[in-house]
Each structure stands twice: as C-alpha cells, then as structure tokens.
Amino acid sequence: MKILIKGANVLQPDYSTGVADIAITDDVIAAVGEVPGDFAADYIIEGKDHFAVPGLVNAHTHASMTLLRSYADDMELMDWLNNKIWPIEGKMVEKDIRVGAKLALVEMVKGGTTAYADMYGPCMESVAEETIKAGVRGILSRGLIGFAPTAMKSLAENVDLYKNYHGAGDGLISILLGVHAPYTCPPDFCKAAAKVSAEHGINVHIHMSETQDEIRQMQEKYGKRPFQYIAETGLFDRPSIAAHCVWLDDADIAMMKEKAITPVHNPGSNMKLASGVAPVPKLLAEGVHVALGTDGASSNNNLDMLEEIRLTAMLHKVHELNPLAVPAAEALRMGTEYGAEALWLEKTGRLQAGWKADIVLYDMNRPEWCPRHDLVSLLVYSANSGSADTVLCNGKVLMEKGELKTLDEEKILREANACAMDLVNRG
Amino acid sequence: MKILIKGANVLQPDYSTGVADIAITDDVIAAVGEVPGDFAADYIIEGKDHFAVPGLVNAHTHASMTLLRSYADDMELMDWLNNKIWPIEGKMVEKDIRVGAKLALVEMVKGGTTAYADMYGPCMESVAEETIKAGVRGILSRGLIGFAPTAMKSLAENVDLYKNYHGAGDGLISILLGVHAPYTCPPDFCKAAAKVSAEHGINVHIHMSETQDEIRQMQEKYGKRPFQYIAETGLFDRPSIAAHCVWLDDADIAMMKEKAITPVHNPGSNMKLASGVAPVPKLLAEGVHVALGTDGASSNNNLDMLEEIRLTAMLHKVHELNPLAVPAAEALRMGTEYGAEALWLEKTGRLQAGWKADIVLYDMNRPEWCPRHDLVSLLVYSANSGSADTVLCNGKVLMEKGELKTLDEEKILREANACAMDLVNRG
Numbered sequence: 001m002k003i004l005i006k007g008a009n010v011l012q013p014d015y016s017t018g019v020a021d022i023a024i025t026d027d028v029i030a031a032v033g034e035v036p037g038d039f040a041a042d043y044i045i046e047g048k049d050h051f052a053v054p055g056l057v058n059a060h061t062h063a064s065m066t067l068l069r070s071y072a073d074d075m076e077l078m079d080w081l082n083n084k085i086w087p088i089e090g091k092m093v094e095k096d097i098r099v100g101a102k103l104a105l106v107e108m109v110k111g112g113t114t115a116y117a118d119m120y121g122p123c124m125e126s127v128a129e130e131t132i133k134a135g136v137r138g139i140l141s142r143g144l145i146g147f148a149p150t151a152m153k154s155l156a157e158n159v160d161l162y163k164n165y166h167g168a169g170d171g172l173i174s175i176l177l178g179v180h181a182p183y184t185c186p187p188d189f190c191k192a193a194a195k196v197s198a199e200h201g202i203n204v205h206i207h208m209s210e211t212q213d214e215i216r217q218m219q220e221k222y223g224k225r226p227f228q229y230i231a232e233t234g235l236f237d238r239p240s241i242a243a244h245c246v247w248l249d250d251a252d253i254a255m256m257k258e259k260a261i262t263p264v265h266n267p268g269s270n271m272k273l274a275s276g277v278a279p280v281p282k283l284l285a286e287g288v289h290v291a292l293g294t295d296g297a298s299s300n301n302n303l304d305m306l307e308e309i310r311l312t313a314m315l316h317k318v319h320e321l322n323p324l325a326v327p328a329a330e331a332l333r334m335g336t337e338y339g340a341e342a343l344w345l346e347k348t349g350r351l352q353a354g355w356k357a358d359i360v361l362y363d364m365n366r367p368e369w370c371p372r373h374d375l376v377s378l379l380v381y382s383a384n385s386g387s388a389d390t391v392l393c394n395g396k397v398l399m400e401k402g403e404l405k406t407l408d409e410e411k412i413l414r415e416a417n418a419c420a421m422d423l424v425n426r427g
Numbered sequence: 428m429k430i431l432i433k434g435a436n437v438l439q440p441d442y443s444t445g446v447a448d449i450a451i452t453d454d455v456i457a458a459v460g461e462v463p464g465d466f467a468a469d470y471i472i473e474g475k476d477h478f479a480v481p482g483l484v485n486a487h488t489h490a491s492m493t494l495l496r497s498y499a500d501d502m503e504l505m506d507w508l509n510n511k512i513w514p515i516e517g518k519m520v521e522k523d524i525r526v527g528a529k530l531a532l533v534e535m536v537k538g539g540t541t542a543y544a545d546m547y548g549p550c551m552e553s554v555a556e557e558t559i560k561a562g563v564r565g566i567l568s569r570g571l572i573g574f575a576p577t578a579m580k581s582l583a584e585n586v587d588l589y590k591n592y593h594g595a596g597d598g599l600i601s602i603l604l605g606v607h608a609p610y611t612c613p614p615d616f617c618k619a620a621a622k623v624s625a626e627h628g629i630n631v632h633i634h635m636s637e638t639q640d641e642i643r644q645m646q647e648k649y650g651k652r653p654f655q656y657i658a659e660t661g662l663f664d665r666p667s668i669a670a671h672c673v674w675l676d677d678a679d680i681a682m683m684k685e686k687a688i689t690p691v692h693n694p695g696s697n698m699k700l701a702s703g704v705a706p707v708p709k710l711l712a713e714g715v716h717v718a719l720g721t722d723g724a725s726s727n728n729n730l731d732m733l734e735e736i737r738l739t740a741m742l743h744k745v746h747e748l749n750p751l752a753v754p755a756a757e758a759l760r761m762g763t764e765y766g767a768e769a770l771w772l773e774k775t776g777r778l779q780a781g782w783k784a785d786i787v788l789y790d791m792n793r794p795e796w797c798p799r800h801d802l803v804s805l806l807v808y809s810a811n812s813g814s815a816d817t818v819l820c821n822g823k824v825l826m827e828k829g830e831l832k833t834l835d836e837e838k839i840l841r842e843a844n845a846c847a848m849d850l851v852n853r854g
Contacts, residue, residue: 067798068800069797069798069800069805069809070798070799070800070801070802070804070805070808070809071800071801073755073801073804073808074750074751074754074755074804075750075751076750076751077750080750103794103797103798106794107794107795110793110794212748268741270745271741271742271744271745272740272741272744272745272750272808273744273750274744274745274747274748274749274750274752275745275748276745276748277745297809300808300809301804301805301808301809302795302808302809302810304795304811307811311741313699314695314698314699314738315698315742315745317698317699317700317701318697318698318701318702318703318704318742320701321639321701321702321703322701323501323502323503323504323507323699323700323701324501324502324503325701327501328500328501365837365840366537366840367530367533367534367537367836367839367840368534368729368731370496370530370840370843370844370847371494371496371497371498371530371843371844371846371847371848372497372844373495373496373497373498373847373851374497374498374500375497377497377500377501377728378496378497378728381497381500381699381727381728381729382496382497382724382727382728382729383729384731384734384811384812384813385811385813386811386812386813386814387813409794410792412794413792413793413794413797416797416798417797417798417799419798420797420798420800421798424800
C-alpha cells in the first residue's frame with residue numbers, strides 16, 4: 001500500500017517546518033519532500049492547511065480505567081484510593097476491561113496518539129486484541145500489586161501475556177512486566193519479578209517516587225529511597241520505564257543514567273493529585289530523554305497527550321521562574337520521539353525517510369491556529385487536540401477528517417457509558 | 428424573541444446538574460426547568476446530550492494582540508517585550524486593531540466566552556464596534572502607558588471612549604480606564620487618571636504585582652509595594668479590576684478587601700511567562716471572588732477560558748501540594764459568575780430565572796465526555812473548548828452547532844493571517 005500526503009506543513013527532524021509531500025510505503029515513510037517520480041500512490045491525503053507531526057506517544061496510562069473518568073475527584077489521595085478507586089476496580093471484570101480500553105483507544109486516536117504504554121488488568125489479552133483491531137501500538141503490562149494475595153498468579157499472567165502477545169499484531173504489541181510500585185511490592189515479590197524478567201527478557205514498567213509520602217514510607221520501612229530499594233531487588237537490571245519520578249535526588253538521577261531507566265513525566269496527574277513537580281529541566285539538562293504520559297483518566301482526567309505536552313512546557317517555567325525552562329519544541333519532542341525511544345520503538349517519532357509512518361495531521365483552519373507565525377508554538381501553546389484531523393499508525397489510516405476508520409465511535413461511547421453505569425451500580 | 432433550549436443537562440446555581448428546559452425571553456432567562464405552559468417559543472434549540480453552563484467570562488485580555496500569537500515565545504521577559512512585542516505593537520494601525528479584535532472575537536465565541544475585559548489601543552472604538560456586531564459583552568479600556576510621551580492624549584482618548592461607548596450596543600459595552608501598571612505609570616500620571624476616573628465615574632482596569640521584579644522595582648523607586656503606590660494616587664478609590672496579582676502580601680490582600688479591587692487570575696500567562704503562582708486558594712478562603720482571564724495571545728497563547736478554568740483547578744493543587752486546593756466547581760464559578768461580578772455585569776453568570784441569557788452548550792457526544800459520572804468534573808478536567816457547540820449572549824444565538832451566526836469565520840481567519848503577515852513585514 002502506497003499513501004501520499006500532499007502539500008502538508010511538515011515538522012522536520014530538526015523541528016523546522018515547511019510545505020512538503022510525504023510518501024508512505026506500507027508501514028514506513030518512503031520520502032519527505034522530494035517524492036520519487038515513480039511513486040504511484042494507491043491513496044492520496046490532501047495536506048493543505050494541515051500541520052503534520054509524528055504520532056504522539058503516551059508512555060504511561062491505565063487505559064481501561066477510563067471507565068472511571070469523573071467518578072471521583074477533588075479528594076485526598078488515600079481517601080480517593082481506599083474508598084473510591086480500589087473498591088470499584090476490585091469489581092471490574094473482563095467486559096469492563098475490554099470496553100474501557102476501547103473507549104481509551106477512541107479517545108487516543110482522536111487526539112493523535114499512536115502508541116501507548118498501559119499498565120492494568122486482569123484480562124490484558126482483551127486489551128491487546130482491541131489495540132490490534134484499532135491499529136494502535138500498545139506496550140502493555142499486567143499491573144502487579146506485590147502485596148495482594150494473588151500476586152504470584154498475576155505475575156504468571158503477565159508472563160503468559162508476554163509469551164502470547166509480545167510482537168503480536170504485526171509488531172504493534174509489545175509486553176512489559178507491570179510491577180506496580182515500590183510501596184505496593186515487597187522485596188520477595190520484586191525479586192521474583194526480577195527473576196522472571198531476566199529469564200524471559202521482559203522489560204519493566206513501574207511507578208517510581210510519585211509522592212513525598214512514598215519516599216518517607218520506603219525510608220521508614222527499608223531505610224532506603226525507592227530507587228535504591230528496587231535496584232537492590234534486581235528489577236532495574238532490565239531496561240525499564242519509570243512513571244512519575246517526581247521526588248528524585250542526585251543518586252536517583254545517577255542511577256537512571258547508569259541503568260537503562262527512562263522516566264515518564266505525567267504533569268496533568270501530578271498537578272491534579274498534588275503529587276509535586278518532577279525535576280524535568282534538570283533531567284533534560286543531564287541528557288535524560290524524559291517521556292510523557294497522561295496517567296489514567298481518574299487522575300487527569302483525559303488521555304490528551306497534546307495537553308501533557310503543553311503542561312510540560314508551561315509548568316516547569318512557572319515552577320522554576322524561568323521562561324526558558326522547557327521550550328515548546330523540547331516538550332513536543334518528549335511527547336513524540338523521546339516517548340518512542342522510551343518504549344523501545346525503533347525508528348519511530350520522526351517524519352523522516354525510513355522511519356515508521358506514525359503521523360498526525362492537525363487542521364489549521366481554526367482561530368487558535370491563526371495567524372501562523374510559528375507552527376510548533378501554535379501546536380504546543382495554542383491548539384487543542386480537537387484539531388487532530390487525520391491519524392496514521394504503522395502506515396495505516398486510523399482517522400481521516402475526524403472520522404475513525406478502525407473503531408465505531410458512536411457504538412463504543414454508548415457501550416462505555418452503559419458499562420460504566422453498570423459497574424458503579426454493581427453490588 | 429422567545430427561545431427554548433429543550434432537555435439539556437443544566438448547571439444549576441448550586442452546581443448540581445440535571446436535565447431541564449431553559450426558556451429565554453429577549454435577553455433574560457425566563458425559566459429553568461418548569462417552562463410556563465403559555466411560553467410560545469419562536470426558536471427551539473435541541474439540548475439533548477448537551478451540558479448547559481453560563482457563558483464564560485474572560486476578565487483580562489488584550490484582544491487585538493491575537494495578531495501576534497506565535498510571533499515570539501520562549502524568551503526572557505524583557506528581551507521579549509523590548510525586542511519583539513513593543514516594537515511591533517508600535518507599528519499597529521487601526522486596521523490591525525480591528526482585525527485582531529475580530530480574530531479574538533471568533534476564537535472567544537467558538538470557545539464559549541460571552542464577556543471579556545479588554546485593555547489595548549489605540550482605536551478602541553473599532554474594537555467596540557466589532558464587539559457590538561459580534562454580539563459579545565465587551566468591557567473595554569484604552570491601555571495607558573503613563574511614561575509614554577503621548578500618555579495624556581491617550582488618557583483623553585479613554586475618556587472619549589467612555590463618553591461615546593459606555594452602555595453602547597444595548598448595554599453590551601462598558602468602558603473602564605486602562606491604567607497599564609504601576610511600573611509603567613509614574614505618580615503624576617496616576618493622579619491625573621484618578622482625577623478623571625472620579626470626575627466621570629469610570630472604573631479601573633490595571634495590571635498589578637505580576638512579577639517579583641515589579642515589586643522590587645517599585646520598592647527601590649518609591650519605597651512602596653505596588654498596591655500601596657497605586658492606592659496613594661487615589662486610583663483605587665474607584666472600583667477596580669487588577670490583573671495577575673501574583674505577588675501579594677497580607678496588606679495587599681487586606682487592601683483588596685477594604686477597597687473594591689477584584690483580582691483577575693491569569694494562570695496560563697503566569698505559567699508561560701514564569702511570573703509565579705498567585706495565592707488564589709488564600710484569596711478564596713478570605714472570601715475574595717477571584718475572576719479569571721487569559722491575558723493576551725502572545726503570552727498564553729490562546730483565548731481559551733475553559734483552559735484557564737482547568738489550569739486554575741490544577742496549578743494550585745500541585746503548588747500547595749493539596750488536592751483540595753481549588754475544586755472543579757469553584758474554578759468554574761471563577762470563570763463564570765465571579766468573572767461577571769468582577770466586571771460589574773448584573774445578574775450574569777448563573778442559569779437562573781431573571782438572570783441574563785448568556786449560555787454555552789457543550790456537546791457531550793465525545794470520548795472525553797464519557798462516561799458521564801459527573802458533568803462538572805468532565806467539563807473542568809477532561810473536555811476541551813472544542814466541544815463548545817452552541818453559544819448565546821444576551822439572549823441572542825452567536826453560534827449554533829459550531830457555526831458562527833454573527834461573525835464570518837472563514838473570511839476573518841483569512842484576513843487576520845494576511846494582516847498579521849503584513850504587520851510583521853512592515854518597515
């Protein structure tokens with residue numbers, strides 16, 4: 001299949017922009033700019049007045065949790081978890097997981113997200129199946145609460161998920177080990193998980209150093225900060241992504257650089273849950289390629305990666321009282337190329353020949369895109385995800401002119417609302 | 428003219444929500460819920476699957492500056508002002524002011540804003556005329572830079588604007604005195620402005636205590652903090668709105684309460700320009716009804732009030748490490764009812780019989796509005812302004828199903844882009 005995107009304003013790898021054609025052959029960008037004369041397109045997408053950027057990468061979320069969007073907000077963290085979130089999560093069955101993931105996929109594709117790292121469960125096979133059907137890249141893991149009585153069973157499920165789905169969907173799916181967090185996973189469990197990850201070569205997805213309380217708890221209980229605690233169980237001997245990373249000291253940052261641990265910044269969730277402000281400018285200055293994520297829709301409350309990119313560019317400026325803290329282009333790179341790197345997606349996150357055809361076109365015929373002095377600034381500081389108009393992933397058109405091609409939006413929204421109401425009222 | 432909005436989910440004055448009809452007679456809401464049996468609607472708007480809330484109030488912006496959106500970003504404040512913004516503003520003529528305001532009006536109406544407080548100039552008559560044509564409430568002022576050689580001429584222009592336009596457009600327009608800021612207005616000028624404001628009864632719009640630098644400068648120059656400095660010139664003897672109010676001490680807050688000074692919080696601008704975080708939770712706790720604004724599109728970079736509402740709910744949580752800092756409903760009230768109060772708009776900002784028919788309907792048939800556990804949470808934490816679907820101001824339909832009724836969107840965007848490019852390239 002050969003697709004030609006004609007005359008779009010294209011974000012180049014150096015973050016300059018200019019009008020160009022993009023030629024796509026199967027899953028790969030064949031050319032940007034000078035399309036070979038013998039390129040015979042099967043399908044043409046008109047790019048005029050559109051801004052083409054790499055597909056956005058959501059490097060940390062809990063997709064099925066989207067069913068709980070707006071179910072509980074503006075509460076103290078432990079009250080919210082103990083009395084609202086965990087009890088209702090305990091009632092979720094396969095249907096909820098599947099329908100929640102479908103709702104998340106609709107929202108993500110409509111917002112220009114083409115790859116996401118998920119941690120949830122049970123029944124992650126259903127999430128994998130729906131992700132393949134949607135045509136999105138899913139880097140999935142079974143969330144593992146180490147102190148739960150069923151922890152070892154869940155760990156085995158995660159391994160089965162890896163065996164059955166790693167590389168599935170023509171490479172769209174990969175599987176990580178979803179060790180939840182230092183404060184929910186005791187040493188024996190972490191060691192068991194580390195053993196499994198080494199044995200099978202499964203990379204790790206974990207929450208790290210999200211709140212001050214977590215740091216204090218770990219120090220009280222083990223006399224160690226979370227990074228040191230997890231490292232000593234052997235888990236960080238595998239490449240890992242670490243969500244949040246809000247409260248870091250120099251030793252934590254040194255460890256991230258020494259081992260292959262990529263932090264995933266979740267500004268929306270960190271703001272809403274009042275977790276704190278991660279030291280992102282410092283990490284970037286030290287050469288760490290910080291990725292971005294939305295976290296789950298209970299703590300954000302959407303899966304809008306463009307909003308996370310904007311919050312990243314805005315929050316650190318005011319936090320450090322430095323208007324240069326994270327420039328627009330750097331924030332956009334975090335939400336695209338750095339995210340793809342973090343998730344071990346090869347040649348993904350740039351519009352460049354030989355790279356994967358994961359592309360979003362934003363419709364600029366809107367007041368917030370006017371006037372067009374600087375397209376990167378417009379995207380990051382002014383536009384919202386509603387202008388994402390056409391989305392390709394792995395060379396396949398997932399949305400064109402706002403219409404989803406692989407997902408039945410109307411049906412899924414109806415189903416998700418009914419499913420969520422049933423879940424809330426379930427005895 | 429009688430309009431009936433049928434079966435919308437309505438935000439009640441107590442911030443509960445429920446399905447109801449809204450009956451409108453001329454500029455006023457006649458009934459919410461039980462529509463009188465003899466109400467014969469001339470026009471019916473289908474409200475199913477829509478969330479009806481009061482029109483959003485942007486209590487501080489510089490509308491015509493929208494022409495400079497994305498012209499200069501990610502710079503140090505004084506470098507940005509001295510080398511980019513002020514030189515190009517110096518070149519602006521009537522056409523730029525008019526076209527910039529039209530672009531701003533398109534963006535504001537599309538985003539659900541029905542009232543705005545503007546400070547700009549020259550040629551604010553053109554802004555008033557365009558605002559009346561658009562059908563939006565404009566609380567306008569001529570920006571007065573006291574140390575400019577033309578300051579007294581501009582002050583006279585502001586008085587003429589008041590004489591010619593206060594109450595114009597069937598009450599849509601009111602006029603304030605746009606004294607720019609303590610650091611741009613020397614004492615003699617402030618005293619002259621205070622005299623004029625007392626003489627004509629013109630209320631005041633001013634920037635106050637935006638940066639730490641401003642506080643330091645004023646203390647060095649006059650041995651006073653900005654609030655004390657302005658109060659001593661007599662300007663605060665008239666009711667005033669004070670934009671930003673980031674760096675406040677207890678005496679400043681006490682003065683705001685003692686005199687009729689309403690702070691306007693601009694979280695997007697304060698974040699992007701790295702000005703600091705205003706003590707909004709403290710002000711609210713002391714009973715101050717803080718309003719919200721976008722500031723100009725050079726420092727935001729859009730006029731999206733829903734985004735300001737969200738940032739208000741999110742920024743203060745993380746800044747104070749308190750997830751209860753500003754709840755969703757309070758942030759929404761700041762962007763509607765408190766904003767209307769701040770701008771002296773009577774009976775505006777609630778959906779209640781006898782109050783002004785300024786209404787936004789949000790289309791909830793979108794993934795980010797699903798599932799519908801809590802509509803206020805969905806609006807504030809999940810939706811973006813792209814779901815604003817139908818907008819009424821003063822009982823007149825300004826937008827229906829995304830289509831503008833009083834503004835020619837396509838033409839204005841084309842004109843604005845051409846005008847902005849001409850401005851930038853002007854010798």
